[in-house]
Amino acid sequence: MPEYGITPTTGLPDRVRVYEVGARDGLQNEKTLVPTAVKVELVQRLVAAGHTAVETTSFVRPEWVPQLADAAELLDALGPAPDGVRMPVLVPNRRGLDRALAAGVREVAVFASATETFARRNLNRSLDESLAALTEVATAARAEGLAVRGYVSMCFGDPWEGAVDPAVVARVATALHDAGASEISLGDTIGVATPGSVVAVLDALVVPVDAVAVHFHDTYGQALANTLVALQHGVSCVDSAAGGLGGCPYAESATGNLATEDLLWQLHHLGISTGVDLDAMVATSAWMATQLGRPSPSRVVNALAPPALSPAVPTPQES
Amino acid sequence: MPEYGITPTTGLPDRVRVYEVGARDGLQNEKTLVPTAVKVELVQRLVAAGHTAVETTSFVRPEWVPQLADAAELLDALGPAPDGVRMPVLVPNRRGLDRALAAGVREVAVFASATETFARRNLNRSLDESLAALTEVATAARAEGLAVRGYVSMCFGDPWEGAVDPAVVARVATALHDAGASEISLGDTIGVATPGSVVAVLDALVVPVDAVAVHFHDTYGQALANTLVALQHGVSCVDSAAGGLGGCPYAESATGNLATEDLLWQLHHLGISTGVDLDAMVATSAWMATQLGRPSPSRVVNALAPPALSPAVPTPQES
Numbered sequence: 001m002p003e004y005g006i007t008p009t010t011g012l013p014d015r016v017r018v019y020e021v022g023a024r025d026g027l028q029n030e031k032t033l034v035p036t037a038v039k040v041e042l043v044q045r046l047v048a049a050g051h052t053a054v055e056t057t058s059f060v061r062p063e064w065v066p067q068l069a070d071a072a073e074l075l076d077a078l079g080p081a082p083d084g085v086r087m088p089v090l091v092p093n094r095r096g097l098d099r100a101l102a103a104g105v106r107e108v109a110v111f112a113s114a115t116e117t118f119a120r121r122n123l124n125r126s127l128d129e130s131l132a133a134l135t136e137v138a139t140a141a142r143a144e145g146l147a148v149r150g151y152v153s154m155c156f157g158d159p160w161e162g163a164v165d166p167a168v169v170a171r172v173a174t175a176l177h178d179a180g181a182s183e184i185s186l187g188d189t190i191g192v193a194t195p196g197s198v199v200a201v202l203d204a205l206v207v208p209v210d211a212v213a214v215h216f217h218d219t220y221g222q223a224l225a226n227t228l229v230a231l232q233h234g235v236s237c238v239d240s241a242a243g244g245l246g247g248c249p250y251a252e253s254a255t256g257n258l259a260t261e262d263l264l265w266q267l268h269h270l271g272i273s274t275g276v277d278l279d280a281m282v283a284t285s286a287w288m289a290t291q292l293g294r295p296s297p298s299r300v301v302n303a304l305a306p307p308a309l310s311p312a313v314p315t316p317q318e319s
Numbered sequence: 320m321p322e323y324g325i326t327p328t329t330g331l332p333d334r335v336r337v338y339e340v341g342a343r344d345g346l347q348n349e350k351t352l353v354p355t356a357v358k359v360e361l362v363q364r365l366v367a368a369g370h371t372a373v374e375t376t377s378f379v380r381p382e383w384v385p386q387l388a389d390a391a392e393l394l395d396a397l398g399p400a401p402d403g404v405r406m407p408v409l410v411p412n413r414r415g416l417d418r419a420l421a422a423g424v425r426e427v428a429v430f431a432s433a434t435e436t437f438a439r440r441n442l443n444r445s446l447d448e449s450l451a452a453l454t455e456v457a458t459a460a461r462a463e464g465l466a467v468r469g470y471v472s473m474c475f476g477d478p479w480e481g482a483v484d485p486a487v488v489a490r491v492a493t494a495l496h497d498a499g500a501s502e503i504s505l506g507d508t509i510g511v512a513t514p515g516s517v518v519a520v521l522d523a524l525v526v527p528v529d530a531v532a533v534h535f536h537d538t539y540g541q542a543l544a545n546t547l548v549a550l551q552h553g554v555s556c557v558d559s560a561a562g563g564l565g566g567c568p569y570a571e572s573a574t575g576n577l578a579t580e581d582l583l584w585q586l587h588h589l590g591i592s593t594g595v596d597l598d599a600m601v602a603t604s605a606w607m608a609t610q611l612g613r614p615s616p617s618r619v620v621n622a623l624a625p626p627a628l629s630p631a632v633p634t635p636q637e638s
Contacts, residue, residue: 005473005482007515032519156323163324193589195547196326221581221618225544262540269513299540
């Protein structure tokens with residue numbers, strides 16, 4: 001492939017932290033059960049590609065997310081995170097934190113909802129009750145010397161409530177910040193954000209923009225445009241998933257994360273450094289597609305990965 | 320589906336002209352030969368959805384693009400364009416213009432390359448020779464009272480030359496404008512534009528921004544982010560193809576146009592009016608996917624179209 005050059009544009013950061021969520025948020029939404037050994041290889045390949053923040057798994061109740069029931073075995077097989085690499089684990093409550101501590105984890109991620117309905121459905125608590133519980137877990141994690149990342153779900157729309165009030169997102173983000181979260185990720189859990197709602201939420205925030213990450217799903221194809229707007233408004237940490245894990249290119253429930261490769265393609269051509277190698281990511285996601293037996297929803301992976309790497313892919317109509 | 324609300328953001332136009340290229344640029348890149356009757360229905364459905372600019376076909380030599388060999392029959396079956404609707408036809412040369420005139424067409428589109436190599440490969444002429452020939456065709460069309468649209472191919476990258484000089488794009492755009500083109504579409508023929516190169520080209524242009532359209536392919540997932548940047552820089556006409564026609568979601572050659580539905584989802588949620596009905600477009604593209612026997616690469620079509628409308632789609636891994 002020829003070089004198409006690097007063309008920076010004004011008002012964007014020089015460097016972006018890419019926070020890789022494929023192994024946790026991605027796999028959590030894949031129906032095909034992935035063997036622990038494949039997850040180990042996935043995480044190792046993500047780190048080898050240059051990622052310095054790889055969320056590995058979650059200590060939720062196994063019956064809720066069977067895909068992540070092997071969290072302890074996975075962490076044991078992975079061993080300690082290499083120097084300079086964060087390997088956070090999602091924990092829903094105190095019991096999850098205890099399991100994470102027993103596994104020797106150095107960073108946990110906690111999550112809150114920006115809507116009352118999702119708090120009650122996902123956490124079986126009111127929004128304020130869930131914030132109180134989360135503050136307890138985060139405080140306990142900080143007391144043990146752990147770093148804490150906070151997620152806010154449904155920041156830009158909720159399947160039951162529709163539009164979400166940016167002031168509520170701001171309040172939840174502040175609660176996470178006050179609880180000791182050093183990075184707060186604004187989640188578009190159902191992929192309905194558009195650039196206007198992204199700007200509205202960012203404008204409403206009280207927490208410092210340096211502590212903010214954005215987390216877009218590509219359900220309606222908006223993830224990368226939303227990311228660009230967030231970068232224009234000072235955000236410099238972006239969540240993405242290798243190969244858009246968690247989505248399927250031709251399913252009604254195609255709710256995958258922004259694909260890391262599509263993000264890297266944009267950032268690198270804008271002269272924004274990430275430290276992550278695009279070719280290594282494409283190879284990793286093409287390999288992962290064969291493990292899942294279906295093509296990646298990432299445009300870049302499909303454009304660059306030799307089809308021979310994806311034997312399970314349906315025969316294309318195009319040559 | 321609940322309403323996620325409209326959230327405008329500053330610095331964008333109130334209204335965008337969507338120029339629908341699915342029937343021509345889209346089908347031209349589809350290997351499955353589509354019967355004329357299906358094309359008639361496609362164009363009629365596009366107009367019924369509210370499109371006011373539908374490029375219908377091309378008078379190229381049939382042996383070059385067998386898919387469009389039925390241009391005259393298609394136009395005959397369609398009859399005159401309804402009031403207020405543009406139905407341009409692409410013409411590569413004087414002979415194509417004569418055939419378009421014989422078919423009663425009221426607008427033609429002509430094309431030039433922004434690179435010397437593509438001009439020689441696609442048109443068998445030097446860049447300057449092709450501009451001279453195109454000026455002749457455009458002048459003849461204007462003399463017959465026809466409107467003229469001009470395309471510039473390879474504006475943001477060329478598979479042989481790599482990066483493209485924005486000054487050359489500007490020169491070609493000016494030549495098209497001087498030749499009487501009232502709308503000049505900047506084509507990212509191979510999908511390698513990123514926001515920086517989009518801004519660089521728009522900044523280099525001499526022609527008025529009101530006469531500029533952008534035409535992005537989604538090969539690397541950048542089309543909608545590029546479109547957003549173009550809107551931020553004053554562009555208010557965007558080319559797109561129903562369902563991302565011309566691309567395949569899992570082929571190496573997935574060089575489809577920006578999907579009209581993904582564009583409309585963004586614009587409408589930003590409070591930007593287009594006059595085009597999103598639901599009607601989703602239904603049209605789901606129907607067209609069954610005609611082609613494969614799923615649409617549009618994220619919005621796949622998220623919203625009932626899978627029952629797409630019996631030829633592979634069984635999803637996800638429920």
